[in-house]
Amino acid sequence: MSSTRDIDDLIEMMARLPGLGPRSARRAVLHMIRKKALVLNPLTALLQRVGANVRECVTCGNLGSADLCDLCANEKRAIGELCVVEDVADLWAMERGGAFRGRYHVLGGTLSALAAIGPDELRIPKLIQRVAEENISEVILALNATVDGQTTAHYIADQLDGQVRLTSLAQGVPIGGELDYLDDGTISAALKARKTI
Amino acid sequence: MSSTRDIDDLIEMMARLPGLGPRSARRAVLHMIRKKALVLNPLTALLQRVGANVRECVTCGNLGSADLCDLCANEKRAIGELCVVEDVADLWAMERGGAFRGRYHVLGGTLSALAAIGPDELRIPKLIQRVAEENISEVILALNATVDGQTTAHYIADQLDGQVRLTSLAQGVPIGGELDYLDDGTISAALKARKTI
Numbered sequence: 001m002s003s004t005r006d007i008d009d010l011i012e013m014m015a016r017l018p019g020l021g022p023r024s025a026r027r028a029v030l031h032m033i034r035k036k037a038l039v040l041n042p043l044t045a046l047l048q049r050v051g052a053n054v055r056e057c058v059t060c061g062n063l064g065s066a067d068l069c070d071l072c073a074n075e076k077r078a079i080g081e082l083c084v085v086e087d088v089a090d091l092w093a094m095e096r097g098g099a100f101r102g103r104y105h106v107l108g109g110t111l112s113a114l115a116a117i118g119p120d121e122l123r124i125p126k127l128i129q130r131v132a133e134e135n136i137s138e139v140i141l142a143l144n145a146t147v148d149g150q151t152t153a154h155y156i157a158d159q160l161d162g163q164v165r166l167t168s169l170a171q172g173v174p175i176g177g178e179l180d181y182l183d184d185g186t187i188s189a190a191l192k193a194r195k196t197i
Numbered sequence: 198m199s200s201t202r203d204i205d206d207l208i209e210m211m212a213r214l215p216g217l218g219p220r221s222a223r224r225a226v227l228h229m230i231r232k233k234a235l236v237l238n239p240l241t242a243l244l245q246r247v248g249a250n251v252r253e254c255v256t257c258g259n260l261g262s263a264d265l266c267d268l269c270a271n272e273k274r275a276i277g278e279l280c281v282v283e284d285v286a287d288l289w290a291m292e293r294g295g296a297f298r299g300r301y302h303v304l305g306g307t308l309s310a311l312a313a314i315g316p317d318e319l320r321i322p323k324l325i326q327r328v329a330e331e332n333i334s335e336v337i338l339a340l341n342a343t344v345d346g347q348t349t350a351h352y353i354a355d356q357l358d359g360q361v362r363l364t365s366l367a368q369g370v371p372i373g374g375e376l377d378y379l380d381d382g383t384i385s386a387a388l389k390a391r392k393t394i
Contacts, residue, residue, distance in 0.1 A: 004262045007251060010243045013236070017225040024216030030286055031215050032244075033251055033260060039210070044244040046207045047229075051237045054204060054230055063230060065201045089227055 007033075059130070061106030061123050063088055071103060078102040080137040084127065084156065086110055086144055094142060102140075105130065110148035111155055124156065131164050138165040145171065204230075256327070258303030258320050260285055268300060275299040277334040281324065281353065283307055283341055291339060299337075302327065307345035308352055321353065328361050335362040342368065 007029060015025035032040040056062070057069035064070055071077060081102030085091050091104050107122045119125065131139065139160060143149035157166050172190035173182065182190075204226060212222035229237040253259070254266035261267055268274060278299030282288050288301050304319045316322065328336065336357060340346035354363050369387035370379065379387075 004251065004260070004267065006243060006246050006262065007260060010240075010247055013240050013243060017236075018228050019221030019224055020216060026286065026289065027216055028214040029247075030284075033247065036248060039214075040244060040248045043207075043210050044241060044248055046203060046210060047237060047241040047244065049203050050207055050226075050230065051233060051241055054201065063201070063204060065203065070201065087227075089223065092223065 059126075060104050061088075061108055061126075062091055062104060076101075079135055081140065082127075082130065082134075082136050082138070083140045083142050085142050086149060086152075090142065090144070100140075107143075107152065110143065110146075110152040112148050119155065122152075124159070127156065128159055131160055136164055138167060141166065141168045143168075256323075257301050258285075258305055258323075259288055259301060273298075276332055278337065279327065279331075279333050279335070280337045280339050282339050283346060283349075287339065287341070297337075304340075304349065307340065307343075307349040309345050316352065319349075321356070324353065325356055328357055333361055335364060338363065338365045340365075 011022070011025045011029050014020055014028055015022045017025075020028065032043065053065040054063050055065070055067075057064050057072055058067050059072045060069060062069040062071055066073070078101050081100070082105055083094060083100055083102055084105045084107060085094065086107055086109060088106055091106055094100050094104070105123065105127050107124065107127070109117055109122055111117055111119065111122065127139075130136065139156075141153045141156060143153045153168060160166060170193060171186065172193055173179070173186065179187065208219070208222045208226050211217055211225055212219045214222075217225065229240065250262040251260050252262075252264075254261050254269055255264050256269045257266060259266040259268055263270070275298050278297070279302055280291060280297055280299055281302045281304060282291065283304055283306060285303055288303055291297050291301070302320065302324050304321065304324070306314055306319055308314055308316065308319065324336075327333065336353075338350045338353060340350045350365060357363060367390065368383065369390055370376070370383065376384065
């Protein structure tokens with residue numbers, strides 16, 4: 001449809017990235033070609049470096065450029081607290097929050113009967129091993145508040161019962177949230193967990 | 198904020214592409230890393246090829262992988278009709294329409310007093326040269342219906358007056374358009390250009 005096979009292929013591939021469609025892919029590709037020195041070439045170099053270097057941390061499953069990710073290798077992070085998340089995007093979200101100073105464990109998904117994902121498909125055996133071997137005092141289950149996320153949290157809680165302190169993120173009204181726009185489940189959770197002022 | 202400097206840089210650069218923001222860039226980058234063999238590596242290779250090969254056609258300004266773009270080199274395209282567009286995105290849009298079988302001339306922008314863009318900053322001298330040298334019978338001014346687009350169309354019409362047949366795209370109700378959602382300018386243009394059924 002456009003000028004050359006390569007540009008067409010590039011647009012098609014960009015259009016399949018999450019968050020992009022054919023129209024925005026065309027705009028992005030034209031933008032890159034117009035700013036070749038400023039955008040296209042540096043982007044190509046970065047993709048090459050990321051493709052060659054980035055891998056999963058052998059301990060926690062986070063992404064990094066060595067066998068141990070930057071967080072696991074960072075001696076300033078508290079060893080006692082372990083935060084369990086579904087995937088790397090959730091870890092990044094926690095880090096943006098900036099409130100957690102411990103280490104992470106990335107499961108790589110959730111248990112799912114429908115998709116036939118059992119504990120061994122996730123990093124759950126490794127989690128149990130870490131709790132047994134590392135000096136962990138608290139496991140924070142920061143899984144998504146979905147059915148699969150909560151099923152996984154319950155399964156892990158069962159497995160680790162009695163070995164370590166287990167906590168989960170508080171549920172309630174988001175900062176800046178308006179009651180009128182919240183779903184019923186969140187409002188009742190916030191009411192149940194109400195605090196004395 | 199994430200795991201490695203390279204991933205952060207990649208997210209930042211993707212987020213600056215038109216149509217993407219920080220959140221969609223993070224999702225796209227994670228998607229690429231997860232599907233390294235299927236997405237990241239082929240995308241890198243394509244970007245490299247596009248960066249190395251794609252250039253502007255010396256005749257029309259379209260993008261291609263040789264000095265003459267595929268459209269200018271295609272002997273099946275009618276030589277007599279020349280369609281003048283603002284940029285390559287407009288050329289692609291015309292080609293998707295599939296109704297035009299002639300050749301193109303990409304101006305590379307519009308005249309703009311504010312941005313100090315005169316005829317020599319655009320491919321207007323080359324257009325005048327092409328009309329004088331090639332066997333062109335009709336110039337179709339397919340410029341955007343904006344103030345700058347129409348100013349540019351008038352300027353080109355002045356320059357080529359008497360040398361060639363000059364036409365512009367019809368204005369009216371878009372196919373599938375509802376009158377209720379159209380702006381007043383379009384409705385009066387469609388009314389002025391009304392046709393006997």
